[in-house]
Amino acid sequence: MRAVVVEQFGTVPLSREVPEPVPGEGDAVVRVGATGVCRSDWHAWMGHDPDVVLPHVPGHEFAGVVEQVGAGVRDRRPGMRVTAPFVNACGRCPMCAAGQHQVCLDQRQPGFTHWGSFAELVVVERADVNLVALPDHLDDVGAASLGCRLATAFRAVVDVGRVRPGEWVAVHGCGGVGLSAVLVAVAAGARVVAVDVVPAALDHAARLGAEVVVAAAGRSPLEAADAVRTASAGGADVSLDALGSEATCTASIAGLRPRGRHVQVGLLPGAAGLPRVPMHLVVAGELQVLGSHGMAAHDYPRLLGLVAAGRIRPGELVSRTIPLARAGQALADLGASADLGESADGKRSGITVVLPQE
Numbered sequence: 001m002r003a004v005v006v007e008q009f010g011t012v013p014l015s016r017e018v019p020e021p022v023p024g025e026g027d028a029v030v031r032v033g034a035t036g037v038c039r040s041d042w043h044a045w046m047g048h049d050p051d052v053v054l055p056h057v058p059g060h061e062f063a064g065v066v067e068q069v070g071a072g073v074r075d076r077r078p079g080m081r082v083t084a085p086f087v088n089a090c091g092r093c094p095m096c097a098a099g100q101h102q103v104c105l106d107q108r109q110p111g112f113t114h115w116g117s118f119a120e121l122v123v124v125e126r127a128d129v130n131l132v133a134l135p136d137h138l139d140d141v142g143a144a145s146l147g148c149r150l151a152t153a154f155r156a157v158v159d160v161g162r163v164r165p166g167e168w169v170a171v172h173g174c175g176g177v178g179l180s181a182v183l184v185a186v187a188a189g190a191r192v193v194a195v196d197v198v199p200a201a202l203d204h205a206a207r208l209g210a211e212v213v214v215a216a217a218g219r220s221p222l223e224a225a226d227a228v229r230t231a232s233a234g235g236a237d238v239s240l241d242a243l244g245s246e247a248t249c250t251a252s253i254a255g256l257r258p259r260g261r262h263v264q265v266g267l268l269p270g271a272a273g274l275p276r277v278p279m280h281l282v283v284a285g286e287l288q289v290l291g292s293h294g295m296a297a298h299d300y301p302r303l304l305g306l307v308a309a310g311r312i313r314p315g316e317l318v319s320r321t322i323p324l325a326r327a328g329q330a331l332a333d334l335g336a337s338a339d340l341g342e343s344a345d346g347k348r349s350g351i352t353v354v355l356p357q358e
């Protein structure tokens with residue numbers, strides 16, 4: 001099969017022939033119909049993730065069809081259209097027993113702990129626990145984001161942020177997961193302030209229903225936070241750092257009203273340095289600082305219900321589709337300006353989806 005293979009961290013990977021995967025016990029092999037290019041793929045490619053061993057195939061956000069299942073798989077069959085949360089949970093540890101598969105103690109992640117979905121085929125471990133059946137009305141391009149960004153945003157806004165209708169939600173960083181959070185927050189009846197340095201990302205957020213956009217270019221994090229507090233009549237009830245940087249984390253916390261909830265969604269890998277966080281504001285305002293990490297497979301029906309009802313349209317996140325041969329360059333482009341706190345490459349907003357079968 002063809003796959004995009006990272007041979008060296010930080011060097012644009014090319015696609016080449018590799019052996020097809022064979023499912024181990026409990027595993028499924030999925031033929032990848034579509035796979036998103038996500039910022040955490042960029043972190044893996046940069047060498048920020050200690051789990052990644054070279055040579056490596058990135059990709060953890062996909063939709064496709066089950067091709068083959070290993071011994072012991074009970075409920076998943078070849079021919080099923082599926083996605084899977086990027087955390088492939090064990091289903092047995094104390095966290096899984098409590099229903100918290102997204103923080104499984106024995107988790108595996110395609111594209112990180114083993115080869116991922118920038119390939120014609122990908123392995124999903126513990127298939128009975130992790131494969132999510134897709135409805136026919138949702139195509140693979142739209143469904144790919146259910147593996148990571150849309151599901152992550154749903155859990156961050158609805159379950160971790162506990163948003164209520166009429167509340168203000170601030171989204172700092174309007175890349176893929178940030179735009180997903182805008183979509184989810186609007187569907188939940190919240191009023192949304194979107195913050196980014198890239199005009200195209202703000203335009204996209206406004207099209208998805210953000211009521212106010214704040215152009216953060218040239219503003220300090222505290223100035224961006226001031227703009228959020230002004231727009232939201234005293235501060236956001238829920239605020240997300242959807243990029244993962246010291247600047248966006250600071251702006252998110254500082255833009256909350258007293259007793260507001262900050263949800264950290266963007267990755268801040270230790271390899272990139274430990275961010276300074278305005279903890280004095282957390283104490284003075286009794287703020288809550290929360291983390292959110294994907295979503296368990298068994299939690300997907302609520303999100304899929306909103307998709308079926310037409311209240312969330314995943315296709316609105318997608319800006320372009322590309323063949324596998326261009327995936328490596330797309331990965332490099334995604335992070336080219338991340339150090340500047342940019343969520344997009346300056347020209348394009350939204351999610352790039354790779355079509356490995358083309």
Ligand SMILES: [Zn+2]
Pocket residue numbers: 038039040041060061086148149
């Ligand atoms: Zn992701």
Ligand SMILES: [Zn+2]
Pocket residue numbers: 089090091092093094095096097101104105106107
């Ligand atoms: Zn587990």
